[in-house]
Amino acid sequence: MRYRKLHLEELEELRSEFVQFLAANSIPADEWEELKKKDKEKAETLIEMFSDIFWEKALGNIQCVELREPKRLRVVRFEEEEAKLIEMRIPNGSSLDFTNGADIAALSQGKIDLAAENLEMYTGQRAYSGKRNEELFGFIEQGAQPCKLVVWETLRRMIK
Secondary structure: OOOOOOOHHHHHHOHHHHHHHHHHOOOOHHHHHHHHHHOHHHHHHHHHHHHHHHHHHHHHOOOEEEEEEOOEEEEEEEOOOEEEEEEEEOOOOOOOOOOOHHHHHHHHOOOOOOOOOOOEEEEEEEEOOOOHHHHHHHHHHOOOEEEOHHHHHHHHHHHO
16 A cells, blocks of 8 residues: 555545445445455455545645644645745744634734744755655645645745
8 A cells, every 4th residue: 555544434435436436346336245244355455445546636636735733834835846845933932823723813814913923934845755645645644734825825925
């Protein structure tokens, strides 16, 4: 497997896609039920194959992710050949919290003066050591959430 096997709850949410996958592999519903009982190893292999297909497609559609901690926000843009990072850090004395929804809303509405918060901003970029989607998957497994490209662009404009 390139990624990880989908959890039962995730498979349940993707039921129709999984049924289509089974149908494309000439496995009708009754045969699938029989396979789960009599050949668990083959059933697991099919779930792993579906999981990799799902992750590959999903990861290919993600351009940016964000990782939030109370005093640190990292937004990573995954381009074709490299990942680019923008990181904002809040000094310890500040009450601003990147995990607080009200603070995020106030920031996005311009109600908090970022200059007064003495934010530290960092940027960086690095070529992938492996494949793009595998590195992106690593971020997601660490808790990163997909975000819109506009988040990246807004932070980038703040730096200039």
